[in-house]
Amino acid sequence: GDSVTQMEGPVTLSEEAFLTINCTYTATGYPSLFWYVQYPGEGLQLLLKATKADDKGSNKGFEATYRKETTSFHLEKGSVQVSDSAVYFCALEANNLFFGTGTRLTVIP
Amino acid sequence: NAGVMQNPRHLVRRRGQEARLRCSPMKGHSHVYWYRQLPEEGLKFMVYLQKENIIDESGMPKERFSAEFPKEGPSILRIQQVVRGDSAAYFCASSPKSGTGGASGANVLTFGAGSRLTVL
Numbered sequence: 001g002d003s004v005t006q007m008e009g010p011v012t013l014s015e016e017a018f019l020t021i022n023c024t025y026t027a028t029g030y031p032s033l034f035w036y037v038q039y040p041g042e043g044l045q046l047l048l049k050a051t052k053a054d055d056k057g058s059n060k061g062f063e064a065t066y067r068k069e070t071t072s073f074h075l076e077k078g079s080v081q082v083s084d085s086a087v088y089f090c091a092l093e094a095n096n097l098f099f100g101t102g103t104r105l106t107v108i109p
Numbered sequence: 110n111a112g113v114m115q116n117p118r119h120l121v122r123r124r125g126q127e128a129r130l131r132c133s134p135m136k137g138h139s140h141v142y143w144y145r146q147l148p149e150e151g152l153k154f155m156v157y158l159q160k161e162n163i164i165d166e167s168g169m170p171k172e173r174f175s176a177e178f179p180k181e182g183p184s185i186l187r188i189q190q191v192v193r194g195d196s197a198a199y200f201c202a203s204s205p206k207s208g209t210g211g212a213s214g215a216n217v218l219t220f221g222a223g224s225r226l227t228v229l
């Protein structure tokens with residue numbers, strides 16, 4: 001069935017460090033892929049999305065490229081800030097929205 | 110334009126009691142989804158509803174859990190005879206159209222801030 005496997009955390013980085021959070025998926029069709037972010041005490045917010053192979057989603061300095069050959073949608077940011085501290089969820093939409101387990105990112109000054 | 114409103118934000122129940130969680134979707138949204146987030150786990154889909162209809166309840170436990178989305182008023186997730194294992198954050202999301210998506214147009218869900226249930 002359709003599923004998402006996400007890099008386990010937690011991840012702790014210093015401010016301005018490079019971030020990668022890995023996400024791979026299994027799907028029978030051609031799903032859309034998403035990254036959601038959950039800040040402390042809040043609900044999930046859409047960070048970025050990609051609807052087809054080779055699409056790149058980007059927002060707030062974050063990027064992820066839909067790679068069909070490696071079934072991946074890794075999240076990257078070149079220089080993280082303290083305000084990026086949150087839990088990041090990779091998600092796949094086929095006939096429903098499936099989430100990964102989430103990766104907690106803590107950025108220290 | 111208010112977002113997805115969930116209440117209560119925090120609910121404490123003793124084992125055997127009932128828990129009712131409410132969700133008011135965004136204005137103009139007619140589709141509601143409920144997810145459960147257990148400690149240190151991701152979000153697990155529970156149920157997807159349209160007004161007065163359950164579309165997909167494949168993620169709902171067979172017993173004690175029920176959901177509704179009446180013609181008027183919020184969607185309600187009801188848990189009867191709660192047990193400690195029901196302690197979790199319950200998130201509601203809404204969308205203006207069907208959840209069946211895919212490459213033709215990714216359907217973006219708007220989430221509420223969640224209701225945290227603690228069962229003593």
